[in-house]
Amino acid sequence: MEPKQHLYLVDGSAYIFRAYHRLPPLTNPAGTPVGAVYGYTTMLWKLADDLNKADGPTHLAVILDASSVSFRNEIYDQYKANRPPPPEDLVPQFPLIRDATRAFSLPCIEEQGLEADDLIASYARAATERGWDVTIVSSDKDLMQLVGKCSKGGAGCIDMLDTMKNQRIDVAEVEEKFGVAPELVGDVLALMGDAVDNVPGIRGIGPKTATKLIQEHGTLEGALAAAPSMKPSKMRDSLIEFADMARLSRVLVQLKEDCPLPMPLDDMKLDAIPPEPLTHFLSEHGFTSLLKRLGDGRGSPDRPTQLNPAKPVTAGAKAAPAGGRAPLPELPAIDRSAYVCVQDEAALAAWIDRAFAARMVAIDTETSALDAMRADLAGVSLALGPNDACYIPLGHGGSDMFSDRPVQVDKARALALLRPLLESDAVLKIGQNIKYDINVLARHGVNVAPIDDTMIISFDMDAGRSEDGIGGGHGMDELAMRHLAHTTLTFKDICGTGKKAIPFGEVPLDRATQYAAEDADVTWRLHRVLKPRLADEGATRVYERVDRPLIPVVAQMERHGIMVDRERLAGLSSTFADQIGALEAEIHALAGSPFTIGSPKQLGDVLFDKLGYKGGKKGKTGQYSTDQSVLEGLAAEGAPIANKVLEYRQLSKLRSTYTEALQAAINPATGRVHTSYSLVGAQTGRLSSTDPNLQNIPIRTEIGRQIRDCFVAAPGNVLLAADYSQIELRLAAHMADVPALKDAFAQGEDIHARTAQEMFGEVNRDTRGRAKTINFAILYGISRWGLGGRLGVPADEAQAMIDRYFERFPGIQRYIHETLDQVREQGYSETLFGRKTWFPRIKSGQQAERQGSERAAINAPIQGTAADIIKRAMARMMPALDAAGLGHVRMLLQVHDELVFELPEGDVAAASDVIRAVMEGAAAPAVAMTVPLGVEIGFGQSWGAAH
DNA sequence: CTCCTCACG
DNA sequence: GACGTACGTGAGGAGC
Structure with a gap:
């Protein structure tokens, strides 16, 4: 009997996009980007190598999309309409995919007007009808509809293979992903839609809801038919209103299984691969490691780790400089079984010795x-x-005396052994977000130094760099995927999630070792891949001079924490609660019946339907907007309820977000509140603050300011707040070279008043206020509609003001143009200190998206330069204070343009001089400012009093 | 989980 | 011709 035939159908077009995002940006000797091609080549190699293995291919073909238009566009012209163009350095790789396939002497099939998915479906059906098994090499969710399909009689069956995750996708995996059997996946897809392919689906229904509906009603038509009898909800209304959209979507996601087959199945027979064309292809593109393996005669390549050292991939990327660094040798694939669990002192000592070496x-x-x-x-x-x-x-x-404790080195003893290593100047400690480890170990008396941080290195090169929202982050799992093509074990895998989660200390040692040692291994590998890129991409200065020195400084600030007056917070909380209760009663009386004031949905219905106020505008979700501006509008028209709701909102916000949450945030061991700063939280280079966020403590209103008064100095001390004055406007004046603004700052003038004078010819409260609004609008990237809305004037009037502004401050317009030109050309903006922020959507075909990127790109160099400056000040602050005999002054908080210190009252004068000098001089010597940096200092018993 | 709202620079 | 309108964040509550 003929042995079982097994056809592998490779979804080539989908593969190359995934490979592009997950592999380092490699270039071949000619300077052409080939990262994705390399990934594709190794994948083909591995598949071809599986010939003769159980479940391996006997037949194989690569299927590609021939064009961007298919028969689906005749059904729905918007199909795939909002796809962004592929990244520029991927475009030249498309033809190379065909070259690679030919080099392997494998068939490559594409047809005009048909998508790869349809050809795959048709071939899969033809093969199963002949009793063959079929494996679709893809992870595309549309193709999951085919999984488990068998010929009549069940002789041949279809499954999928995700080569990147090395995972077979069978019926069980599909059911896990969609919650329904593969034949119902199309119905789920029709409901949820697909943003990437622009399949509309039904707005408001996502994967969760779609699955639930199909589970409950059996099919799409079942769900649509049942809609009128569902309990009233937005979802029910959408189901009824957009039923036709869902039906259209169902047709779009249906795979065409009866396409004519351009090549007979038998021609796809997989044979020994002639080496000649392959050798030529591999050497042409510098795939030396694969060439070597070909020379060895057999063996599939390991996972690619690094081929050429990664070059910057920019929109206008030039070929690699001649004489670039030699390629790093490839690393072996991650092998978790190689990791060791160290359970005795002798073994620990041996590791420490090797680390020193x-x-x-x-x-x-x-x-x-x-x-x-x-x-x-x-x-x-x-x-x-x-x-x-x-x-x-x-x-x-175990946390109790009855459970077994595994054999392990005594904690104090181990730390005593590790300490010389972790503190040794001669040994570099590499971490992924090492600030965390620094703080944990500092609490055990170990001062980790010197350090490198792969998360920060990644951020300093790649902030904002993502495509289609994939892979913009700097977390270890994402970095491992992007740079090592490796899927790490996740914390969730090990400890579970939600209520079932267990603390790490209760994970069995073998599992714990696999996870924990892998994290260190991955960190080591990431460092090797990323660190050399810093110099190539001009990011060394910002990393070495700004961000790396900041890590221990910020860690120390977090450990200091800040004291809050718990009784005072509790007092405020109950006062607020009383006032909230009274307001609630008044609002319910005005409304005529009780409702949940905190629900924007209910509030909107009360205001605009029940009470009949005008001006209700519904947003895209069909809900009335009830935000501050709307309520203020109603109040101005004499709606008494509006002001009450505003007051209610303010007090509720203050109570839940601040007075209550801050009490809960007090650390029982230190009695202080310790925030956590993220150095990679904001794409512009700013810090962000979480758990709790201490960068948004109220100050703008009198009532909110009482919360600042609850942040206090320890007994015998005061809090000192030092603020940069108008730093972003000063930077705009410097960077855009605007004589009138620079002059005003040099003279110490009121900058908004000066703007008002230039713009309107006179200064009064009204013109100064408008000028202030316009100044900010400029920093944020302006639009006539936006400015008009803020000033309450028509767009054409706002445009006239913008024109006038550009006329009076001519450098501004030039700055905006030059900044945008640079971002379009290079893909990123730069601060004065060389920090890059990437804007991958700057050329988006979607206007709103593109314009959003443009506004962000105008703002990023200014906001980012201000962030660089205060970071430099922070890094220099403690050495400067030390030198002045003020080493006991503690730096506690950073709020973008403000630093908060805690110090004995008697040291205020001396410390103020040092702090002011460091902050005002923070740009020097790297950048010579043509505008002075002003710093305002205040102090008092509380943060509120220090302003 | 997503949306809305709102606190800060 | 429609779109949606200032940049950057984090957190809480409601409602599904």
């Missing part, structure tokens, strides 16, 4: 919780090279 070690700490100031140390992992990693459990085992 290596002079470089990646470290990672595992803890019982996410808050570095509260978490208990569960263990430490180290990596010295690829797959050369260990985990040292220190706090594993």
Whole structure:
């Protein structure tokens, strides 16, 4: 009997996009980008190599999309209409995919007017009808409809293979993903739609709801038919109103299984691959490691890690400079079985000795919780090279005396052994978000230094750099995927999630070792891939001079924390609660019946339907807007309820977000509040603050300001607040070279008054206020409609003001043009200190998206330069204070243009001089400012009093 | 989980 | 011709 035939259908077009995003940006010797081609080549290699293996291919073909238009566009002209153009450095790789396929002597099939999915469906059907098995090499969700389909009689069956995750996708995986059997996937897709293909679906219905509906009603038609009898909801209305959209979507996602087959199945027979064309192709593109393997005669390549050192991939990328660094040798694939669990002192001592010899070690700490100031140390992992990693459990085992504690080194003893290594100037400690590890270890008396941080290195090169919303982050899992093509174990995999989550210290040691040592191994590998790129891409200065020195500084600020007056917060909280209660009663009386005031939906219905006020505008979700501006409008028209609701909102916000949450945030061990700053939180280079956010404590209203008064100095001390005055406008004046503005700052004038004088010829409250609005509008990237809305004037009048502004301050318009030109050409903006922010959507075909990027791009150099300046000041602050004998002054908080310190009252005068000097001089010597930087200082018992 | 709203620079 | 309108953040509550 003939052996079972097994056809592999490779979804080539989909693969290349995924490969592009997940692999380093490699270039071939001619300077053509080939990262995605390399990924594609290794994938084909591996598949072809599986010939003769159980479940391996006997037949294989690559299917490609021939054109962007298909028969679906005749049904729905918007199909795939809002796809952004592919990245510029991917475009030249498309033809190379065909070259690569030919080099393997494999069939490559494409047909005008048909999508790859349809050809795949048709071939899959033809093959199963002959009793063959079929594996579709793809992870496309549309194709999941085919999984499990068998010929009549069940001789041949279809499954899928995701080569990147090395995962088979069978009926069970499809059911897990969609919650329904593969044959109902099309119905789910029709409801949820697909933003990428622009399949409309039904607005407001996402994957969760779509699955639920199909589960409950069996089919799409079942769900649509049942809609009128569902309980009233937005979803029910959408189902009824947009039923036709769903039916259209159903047709769009239906795969065409009866296409004519351009090549007979038998011609896809897989044979030994002639080496000649392959050798030629591999050498042409510099795939030396694969060439070598071809020379060896057999064996599929390991996962690619690094081919050529990555070059900057920019819109106008030039070929790599001649004589660039030699390629790094490839690293072996990650092998978790190689990791070691260190459970005795002798083994630990041996690792420490080897780390000293290596002079470089990646470290990672595992803890019982996410808050570095509260978490208990569960263990430490180290990596010295690829797959050369260990985990040292220190706090594993039951929390009670009855459970078994695994064998492990005593925590204090282990830390005493590790300390010389972690503090040694001769050994570089590499971490991924090492600020966390620094803080955990600092609480155990270990001062980790010197350091490198792969998360910060990534941010300093790649901030904002993402395509289609994929892969813009700097977390370890994402970086491992992007730069190492490796899927890491996730914390969720190990500890579970939600209520079922267990603390890391209770994870069995073998699992804990795999996870923890992998994190250190991945960190080590990321460092090797990313660090050399810093210099190539001109990011060394911002990393070495700004961000790296800041890490221990910010870590120290977090550990200091700030004292809050708990009783005072509690007092405010109950006062607010009383006032909220009274307001609630008044509002219900005015409305005529009780309702949930905090629900914008209910409030909108009360205001505009029940009470009949005018001016209700419904947004895209069909709900009335009830935000501040709307309520203020109603109040101005004499709606008494509007002001009450505004007051209610303000008090509720203050109580829930501040007075209540801040009490809960007090650390029981220190009695202070310790925020966590993210150095990669804002694309512009600003810090962000979480858990709790101490960068949005109220100040703009009198009632909110009372909360600032609850932030107090320790007994015998005061809080000192130092603010940069108008730093972004000063930077705009400097960077855009605007003589009138520079002059005003040099003279110490009121800048908004000066703007009013230039714009309107006279200064009064009204013109100064307008001038202030216009100044900010400029910083944020202006539109006539936006400015008109803010000033309450028609757009053409706003346009006249913009014209007038550009006329009086001619440098501004030039700055905007030059900035946008640069971003369009290079793909990124730059601060005065060389920090890059990428804008991948700057050329988007969608106007709103593009214009949004343009506004952000105008703002980023200014906001980012201000961030660089205060970061430089922070890095220099403690050494300067130390030198002045003020080493006991503690820097506690940063709020973008403000630093808050805690110090004895008697030191205020001396410290103010140092702080002012450091802050005002923070741009020098790297940048010579043509505008002075002004700093305002205040102090008092509380943060409120310091302003 | 997503939306709306609102606190800050 | 329609779109949606100032930049950057984080958090809480409602409602599905």
